[in-house]
Amino acid sequence: MEGTRDAILRQLRMARSMEVPKRIQLPPPYEAAMTREEWIEKFAAKLGEQTGVFYRTADTTGVLEILSNLVRQEGLKNVIASEDGLITALNLKLWGADQGVSVSFPHDFKDRKDYQDTVFNHADAGMTAADFAVAESGTLAIIHDKSNARLLSLAPALHIAVVEAKNVVPVYESVMESVFLNGQSPSQLCFITGPSMTADIQGQMFKGMHGPRKLIVIMVG
Amino acid sequence: MEIKTRQFKAVARQELNNPNSRIFLDLLPVVLSSLRQLAMASFPDPEAAQRLGGIIRAEALSRLPELLEQFEKNALKAGAKVFWAGDAHAANAYILELARNNQVDFVTKGKSMVTEEMGINEVLEKNGIEVYETDLGEFIAQLLKRPPFHIVGPAANVPPPEIRDIFIEKGIMENPTVDPRELGYAARLYLRDRFSRMKMGITGINFAVAETGTIINVENEGNIRFNKSSPKIQVSVMTLEKVIPNLKDAMHMLRLVSRNCTGQHIGAYASMDTGPRKKDEMDGPDELHIIILDNGRTRLYQNVKTRQALQCIRCGGCLNICPVFGIIGGFPYGWVYSGPMGQLLTPLLLGLSGCHDHIWACTGCGACKANCPAGIDHPRVLHYLREMEVQGEKSLDAVPPPFTEDMAYKAFSVIASNPTLWKLTSKIIRTVLNRNAQDGKLSKGPGPLETWLAGRDFPQMGDKTFHERWKEIENNPPKAVLEN
Numbered sequence: 001m002e003g004t005r006d007a008i009l010r011q012l013r014m015a016r017s018m019e020v021p022k023r024i025q026l027p028p029p030y031e032a033a034m035t036r037e038e039w040i041e042k043f044a045a046k047l048g049e050q051t052g053v054f055y056r057t058a059d060t061t062g063v064l065e066i067l068s069n070l071v072r073q074e075g076l077k078n079v080i081a082s083e084d085g086l087i088t089a090l091n092l093k094l095w096g097a098d099q100g101v102s103v104s105f106p107h108d109f110k111d112r113k114d115y116q117d118t119v120f121n122h123a124d125a126g127m128t129a130a131d132f133a134v135a136e137s138g139t140l141a142i143i144h145d146k147s148n149a150r151l152l153s154l155a156p157a158l159h160i161a162v163v164e165a166k167n168v169v170p171v172y173e174s175v176m177e178s179v180f181l182n183g184q185s186p187s188q189l190c191f192i193t194g195p196s197m198t199a200d201i202q203g204q205m206f207k208g209m210h211g212p213r214k215l216i217v218i219m220v221g
Numbered sequence: 222m223e224i225k226t227r228q229f230k231a232v233a234r235q236e237l238n239n240p241n242s243r244i245f246l247d248l249l250p251v252v253l254s255s256l257r258q259l260a261m262a263s264f265p266d267p268e269a270a271q272r273l274g275g276i277i278r279a280e281a282l283s284r285l286p287e288l289l290e291q292f293e294k295n296a297l298k299a300g301a302k303v304f305w306a307g308d309a310h311a312a313n314a315y316i317l318e319l320a321r322n323n324q325v326d327f328v329t330k331g332k333s334m335v336t337e338e339m340g341i342n343e344v345l346e347k348n349g350i351e352v353y354e355t356d357l358g359e360f361i362a363q364l365l366k367r368p369p370f371h372i373v374g375p376a377a378n379v380p381p382p383e384i385r386d387i388f389i390e391k392g393i394m395e396n397p398t399v400d401p402r403e404l405g406y407a408a409r410l411y412l413r414d415r416f417s418r419m420k421m422g423i424t425g426i427n428f429a430v431a432e433t434g435t436i437i438n439v440e441n442e443g444n445i446r447f448n449k450s451s452p453k454i455q456v457s458v459m460t461l462e463k464v465i466p467n468l469k470d471a472m473h474m475l476r477l478v479s480r481n482c483t484g485q486h487i488g489a490y491a492s493m494d495t496g497p498r499k500k501d502e503m504d505g506p507d508e509l510h511i512i513i514l515d516n517g518r519t520r521l522y523q524n525v526k527t528r529q530a531l532q533c534i535r536c537g538g539c540l541n542i543c544p545v546f547g548i549i550g551g552f553p554y555g556w557v558y559s560g561p562m563g564q565l566l567t568p569l570l571l572g573l574s575g576c577h578d579h580i581w582a583c584t585g586c587g588a589c590k591a592n593c594p595a596g597i598d599h600p601r602v603l604h605y606l607r608e609m610e611v612q613g614e615k616s617l618d619a620v621p622p623p624f625t626e627d628m629a630y631k632a633f634s635v636i637a638s639n640p641t642l643w644k645l646t647s648k649i650i651r652t653v654l655n656r657n658a659q660d661g662k663l664s665k666g667p668g669p670l671e672t673w674l675a676g677r678d679f680p681q682m683g684d685k686t687f688h689e690r691w692k693e694i695e696n697n698p699p700k701a702v703l704e705n
Contacts, residue, residue, distance in 0.1 A: 004515075005293075005305040008461065011519040012286040018525055020283045021276045027265040050489070106503040115503060116451065120417040136263075137486040149503035150450035154443055155416075172472040180468060185299060185433050185495035187505055188449070193487050196443035200358035200374055201381060201401035203245065203252075209357060209405055210412065211443030211490070 031135050031170030039135035039168045040219065046138025050194025051207055052215040056165070063162060063218055064095050070216065071099050074158060076124045078102050083147035084129035086162055086220075092127075106149045119155045126152035126212075130163040130192075132175045133219070137193055140217065141175045144188040153192060159212040161192075165221035222340050222368065225555035226567060229578035233553040242370070242378040242550040253541040256484025257592070263486060264476075274477045275596015277470045278532035281462070285522070288431040288464045289513065295434025299496025301509040308516050309339040315512065316341060316423070316456055320350050323454060325421045329412070331438065331445035332356035333425025334372065334535055335458050335514060337557045338570075341423070355412050355444035357405055364391055370551040372537040372559065373482055378550065412444070422448030426459035426511075427534070428474055432467040435495045436511060439478060439488040446492050455497070455506035460514050462531035474534060477594035481538035517570045524616070526605050530565040532595040537562075539589035539599065545582050554579065561589035561599040565606075572618030573610055580606040629669070644688055651682040658682075 002010070031039060044054040055066050067090075070076065079096065081087050083105050096103035104123075109115035119126065128148060130140040140161050144150045153159045169175060172191070179189055196211030207213055225232070236242055264270035281288060293303050306312035320328065328350060330336060342352045342363070354363040358375035362368070364387045369375035376384075381399035388394045394407035424445050428437040436457050438445045449455055465471050479485045498505030522528055540546045540560030551559035558566045564583060568576035580603050589599040606617070613621030621627070636642045657665040658681040666674045685693075 003305070004307045004311065007307070008305060008513075008515050008519055009286045009290065012289075012461075012522060015519075015523045015528075016525050018279075018283045018528070021279045023276060023280075024269060024273055026269050026273055030263075030265060046486070112503065116417055120413065139487060144502070144505065146499065146501040146503070150446070151504050154446050154450060172475065173469055176468045176472060180433055185435060187299075187494060187496055187498050187502060189493045190446070191487065191491040191493075192489070194489050197441045197489050198357045198405060199441075199483075200356070200361070200376060201379075201384065201404055203248065203374065203377060204401040206402045206405060208409075209442040209444075210355070210409055210416070210447060 029136065029171050034135070034170065036165070036168060039170055040133075040165060042135040043133050043138050043168055046136075047194065047215075047217060048138070050138060050197075050215075052138065052194050052217060054217050054219070056219045059220065060090055063090060063220060066218055067095070067160070068099055070125075070160065071101055074125070074214075076101055076158075078104075078118075078123050079125045079127055080104050080106070080119055080123040080152055080156065081127040082129060082149060082152050083107060085147070086129040086164065087127060090162075106152070115149075116151065119149075119151045123156040125158040125160055126154070126156040127160045127162070128152050130161045130217070131167060132178070133163045133168045133217070134170070134172055134175060134191075135168060136171045139172070140192040141179075142190050142192065143179060143186045144190060145186055150188060150190070153190070154196075154211045157208065157212055158214050158216070159192075159195070160216045160218065162218045162220060165219050168219075222337050222343075222557060224571065224575070226571065226575045226579065228555060229553045229582065232555065233549040233582075236550050236552055237548065239378070239550070241380050242552075245371075245374070245377045246547050246550055249541050250547055253484055257481055257538065257541070260480035260484045260486055263480075270473070271477070271594050272596070273473060274534075274594040275532070277465065277474060278534065278595040279529070281465050281470075282522075282528060282531055284466070285462065285464070288466060289461060291431040292429050292434055292464050293513070295432070296429075296436075296496070296511055297434070299434050301434065301496050301511050304510060304512045306512055306514045306516075309514070312339050312458065312512050312514050312516075313341050313344040315510075317344060317348055317350075319454065319456065319510065320345065320421060321348075323420060325350060325454075327351035327353065327415065327419065328421045328423055329353045329355050329415050329419050329444075329448055329452075330359075331422070331424035331440065331448045332359045332375070333423070333458060334557050335425050335460050336423060337369070338516065339458070339514070353412060353415050355416070355448065356440075356442060357408055360408055360412065361387070364388075364393075368552060368555075369557070369559075371540060372535060372551075373540075416444075416447040416451050419448075419452045421454040421456065422452040422506075423456045423458070424448050426457050426463050427478065428471045429459050429464045429511075430466075430468055430471050430493075431464050433495055435468070435471075435493050437471055437475070437491060437493045439475060439491045441483075441485075441489045443490060446490050449492055449494060449506065450504050453507045454510070455494075455508070456510045456512065457494075458512045458514060460516065461518055462533075474594075478534050478536045481536040481592065481594045521569045527565075527569055527602060527617075529597050530562075530569055530602060532597050533562050533566070534595045535562070536594060538592050538594065542588045542592050544584060544586060544588070549582075553582075562597070565597070565599060565602050568606060569617070573606065573614075574618045574620045577610070577620075580610060626669070644686065647686050651684070651686070655682055 132141040198209040199205040261267040361376035497509040546560040
């Protein structure tokens with residue numbers, strides 16, 4: 001007997017075919033003519049439009065300094081951080097001990113339930129790396145894999161993302177070309193543009209609906 | 222979801238007097254249109270960018286079977302499970318069984334029109350499984366048991382005091398407030414608890430990428446991301462036309478859907494999944510189930526005149542610009558899809574017989590077509606559907622107009638093609654009509670004209686017909702004309 005799948009495909013194939021419309025060529029995006037520094041400027045400006053906060057520093061020492069300031073500003077006690085190389089290089093546990101901040105990593109937990117309990121109920125901030133920063137809309141792109149858990153950039157009220165200046169790209173297509181290589185696809189790739197938001201009650205927009213209420217981006221390099 | 226398409230006019234009449242809907246509807250064209258324009262201006266050539274959207278969607282449809290197979294192959298390769306559902310019933314049964322087999326006692330949902338079309342909430346609830354809509358607007362609409370008012374702002378017309386009352390009644394918050402931010406925060410805390418311990422999340426799909434087997438969701442709140450990160454089982458439902466050739470096209474459509482929907486350059490989150498989580502990953506679903514739903518679409522696809530309705534990407538841009546939607550809002554359409562896109566999809570999916578008003582509630586202004594990022598010519602399709610209705614086209618479940626209307630037009634055609642009859646009738650008819658004249662206007666008329674004149678005035682008819690006046694002028698030319 002013919003299954004649903006085959007029946008659907010057969011009926012679609014039976015239908016009268018229509019001409020495939022000819023593609024048109026779009027003029028190159030504005031970002032194509034910009035320098036890397038201009039991309040960074042645009043990224044920061046677009047991020048700012050979405051209330052995202054932008055810092056730039058030369059190296060890891062600079063990142064830790066910014067973080068130490070954030071601890072005081074935001075009153076952070078509990079931070080959960082991703083295991084991305086860019087983050088582990090910061091040696092956050094040592095830094096945390098010095099700052100009086102408890103730092104944990106997803107794989108510290110014995111099971112997923114414990115991890116979820118912390119990321120949902122105890123972490124004041126989630127700290128992750130971002131694989132790319134996209135100039136066109138101030139967007140972060142994060143590849144979620146074993147060292148980049150999904151909930152870190154979503155469940156805590158504050159999301160701190162660290163991204164390298166060399167990974168600033170002009171448009172979304174640049175991310176796609178680098179990420180989806182040779183038929184290899186990450187289980188999830190996420191574009192993040194500003195904190196979570198809504199305007200569902202009478203069109204009144206506010207940040208921090210289900211996800212982070214605040215997004216801070218630290219660019220290194 | 223209960224189908225109330227036959228009550229279109231009655232609900233529209235009520236809605237005209239709904240002050241809460243008015244506030245929102247009056248703002249729509251002004252605010253959202255200008256935001257859209259601003260956002261579209263970020264393309265070096267906005268018009269070409271919009272046109273390319275239409276081309277991508279038309280190409281996707283013309284290659285539909287091939288792209289679906291390619292998508293399925295790649296999604297399976299990535300470890301997703303793919304289920305093809307012929308109708309809503311089959312899709313609901315699949316989800317219900319999945320929930321039962323995994324001892325799921327509640328599910329959370331990301332906003333999705335297709336699951337409303339399926340009526341999954343009712344099916345799960347009837348079987349003792351609680352359902353939480355997690356998009357703030359949808360959450361409010363669900364609590365109030367109301368249909369979505371607007372595809373993007375399902376509860377945009379609900380005043381804060383009403384939200385406060387239902388939140389207190391349902392124990393979602395304790396301290397009364399009408400501040401949108403605090404109401405949102407109460408919903409955040411309430412749903413967060415569900416997010417942290419859910420086993421199964423259900424979402425829709427914005428784009429399904431054939432090239433990679435990737436599914437893409439665009440949103441602002443983060444609720445869809447929770448549904449894709451927290452539970453062990455993720456069910457994502459797409460109708461078969463959601464497929465798109467490749468990632469490059471998906472990126473272009475991503476730009477268009479956000480710009481046309483809310484005037485954003487991109488929603489706060491665009492999440493793209495290819496298969497479930499990999500073994501050593503900390504979160505994400507163990508199982509990703511993708512349901513490809515037909516529910517009447519292969520039938521719709523057969524007709525080349527209506528096929529383009531499937532190009533829709535559900536941005537809601539046509540609602541924001543439609544002068545009819547702008548007056549009556551989303552409720553009169555009586556089902557899941559409202560505005561111009563609903564005026565095509567609803568009759569085509571449910572049949573013309575219960576959707577008479579949908580195909581006629583259009584001024585033909587073409588604003589929807591001019592704004593559509595998916596290349597749909599709504600007025601043209603509606604015009605075609607009107608023609609099909611008059612002809613009683615069976616394949617579209619059309620009910621032809623009553624015999625009397627048909628007779629009236631036949632009589633008209635006899636009269637209009639005979640000069641003597643035409644002159645005689647036009648002489649008589651003006652006497653009859655002018656009997657109801659008041660202040661130089663006709664607001665009432667006999668027979669079927671009664672309804673026609675109910676919504677518009679017609680100027681009182683002149684005493685003499687055109688032919689009579691022409692004859693007079695010929696016999697006795699006015700001086701002014703001669704002098705020139």
